[in-house]
Amino acid sequence: MPELPEVQTIVNELSQTIIGRIIKSCEIKRDSVIDRSSTDFRRAIRNCKFTSISRKGKYLIFQFDKPLWMIVHLRMTGKFILVADHQENRYGRVIFKLDNGLQMIFHDVRCFGTIELSSDIDKHKKLFSLGCDPWDKALTPESLAIKLRHRKASVKSILLNQSIIAGLGNIYASEILFDAKIDPTRVVTKLTLSQLKQLIKSTKKILASALKNNGTTISDYRRVDDKQGTFQNFLKVYGKQGEPCQTCKTPIQKIKQNQRSTFFCKICQR
DNA sequence: AGCGGAACCTGTCGGC
DNA sequence: TGCCGACAGGTTCCGC
Numbered sequence: 001m002p003e004l005p006e007v008q009t010i011v012n013e014l015s016q017t018i019i020g021r022i023i024k025s026c027e028i029k030r031d032s033v034i035d036r037s038s039t040d041f042r043r044a045i046r047n048c049k050f051t052s053i054s055r056k057g058k059y060l061i062f063q064f065d066k067p068l069w070m071i072v073h074l075r076m077t078g079k080f081i082l083v084a085d086h087q088e089n090r091y092g093r094v095i096f097k098l099d100n101g102l103q104m105i106f107h108d109v110r111c112f113g114t115i116e117l118s119s120d121i122d123k124h125k126k127l128f129s130l131g132c133d134p135w136d137k138a139l140t141p142e143s144l145a146i147k148l149r150h151r152k153a154s155v156k157s158i159l160l161n162q163s164i165i166a167g168l169g170n171i172y173a174s175e176i177l178f179d180a181k182i183d184p185t186r187v188v189t190k191l192t193l194s195q196l197k198q199l200i201k202s203t204k205k206i207l208a209s210a211l212k213n214n215g216t217t218i219s220d221y222r223r224v225d226d227k228q229g230t231f232q233n234f235l236k237v238y239g240k241q242g243e244p245c246q247t248c249k250t251p252i253q254k255i256k257q258n259q260r261s262t263f264f265c266k267i268c269q270r
Numbered sequence: 271a272g273c274g275g276a277a278c279c280t281g282t283c284g285g286c
Numbered sequence: 287t288g289c290c291g292a293c294a295g296g297t298t299c300c301g302c
Contacts, residue, residue, distance in 0.1 A: 003295065032278095058296080075296050077280080091280090110279045112296065126297090153273065162297080169295055218295070219282085238295095258274060261293085277299080284292085 002074050003058060004134070004167030005207055006215035006229065010080060011055045013224040014104075017082055022049045022099040030093040033108065035116040044068065044117055045096075057130045057166030061121070071116045071124060072106070078113030079222050081105040130166040134203050139165065141196040148188050155191060155199070156184035156257050165203065171216055171238045174263045176202045178237045183269045184262045185255070209234065237263040 002010070023045050028038040035041075048064040055061065062070040072078070086095055086103045094106040094115060106115065118124050132139050147164060158164055159173040168176070177184045179202035182195055191199070210216060215229030218239065222228060236246055241254035245265040255262050 006295080073296080075278095076294065108279095109281065110294090112278065112280095114297090151272080157273085160296090171295055216295075259276085260296095273302085275300090278297090280294100282293085285290095286288105 002078075002215065003169035003172050003210075004055075005172075005210035005213075005231065006223075007055050007058050007060060007074065007167075008211055009214045009223055009229065010074075011053050011060060014060075014080060015053045017102070017224070018050050018098065018104060019052065020049065021102070022047060023096050024099050025097045027095040027097070028093075029095070030111055032111060033093045033106070033113060033115055035114065041117065045070070056127050056133075057162055058169070059127060059130075061127075067119050069118045069121045069124075071118060071121075071127065073114045074108070075110070075112035075114070077110045078106065078108040079226075080224050081107050082225055129163055131162060131164040132166065134165055134167060134200075134207055139200060141193050141200060144196050144200065145193060151188050153188060154184060154257060155182060155186050155188045156262050158188045159203075160258075160260075167207070168203070170260055171218075171235070172203075172206055172210065174238045175235060176206050177269060178264060179206055181269055183266075184257065184264050186270075237265065239263065 026042050026045055028034060028041060031038055048068060050062060051065050052063045053060065058073060060072040083103050083105065084101060086105065089105065089107065091107050091109050092105045093108050093111065096104040098104060148158065151158065156173055156177060159168050159176065160170065180198045182191065182199060210231040213229055213231035213234065214223055216231040217228035218232055237252050240252045240263060242251050245252055245268060248265065248267045250265055250267045252263055253266055
């Protein structure tokens with residue numbers, strides 16, 4: 001579900017409300033969401049104060065007032081809800097009770113989401129294996145070309161690989177490739193340096209615009225407290241199969257790549 | 271090494 | 287109406 005712009009929106013909104021708050025207790029409704037026994041988890045997190053919230057790739061990172069971090073991945077359907085009282089909610093998987101009476105609910109229909117605790121964030125394997133941020137200065141056409149030089153996968157597949165660029169998902173991959181006028185099925189080593197340059201440029205452009213719109217709400221993604229993003233109003237290809245391309249009027253194609261939908265214009269994208 | 275497919279879990283939608 | 291398969295914004299594991 002949420003990609004970089006959605007996760008960043010949630011970071012921004014949670015920061016405004018929970019920095020400085022202390023977790024008084026925690027209720028775990030679904031054990032598979034957390035990375036240890038519920039007893040150990042509750043004990044570790046009790047009386048911790050939130051000092052900052054940040055994002056790496058699609059991971060949310062909550063920092064506390066001691067050497068402890070909570071690392072959350074929302075996967076497809078995870079979201080956070082802040083409420084004064086916890087009405088019984090079928091999909092509330094973990095409920096954090098804060099010192100100001102608010103409850104922060106981790107809500108996740110499909111239960112793919114994960115919550116982990118770490119006492120040494122620099123040694124967290126999954127975070128360590130992430131590629132660079134799209135706005136990282138180290139991301140240049142030349143560095144990308146070197147990193148991809150022996151790859152055989154399509155450019156769409158490479159965009160979804162979090163160890164190369166972190167934060168892109170299925171919606172923005174299609175939108176970025178349309179903006180860059182690159183065929184998603186193209187083997188990545190066949191791209192020219194100027195196409196790689198355009199790819200990086202389009203990535204930053206699309207993500208910045210999505211962020212400005214608080215993300216894309218199609219079905220499940222919600223901001224904190226169920227508010228919706230608005231970038232769905234600006235999508236040009238995702239979910240638009242059969243509709244005319246905004247540039248050349250040719251119907252948008254929908255294909256499957258690695259079991260996932262890709263949308264593109266076969267005329268504009270080469 | 272790195273690719274594609276299956277699996278994880280739950281809900282919804284479209285077709286017959 | 288009812289059932290059944292396909293599909294959903296992600297990642298990990300496995301076999302090749």
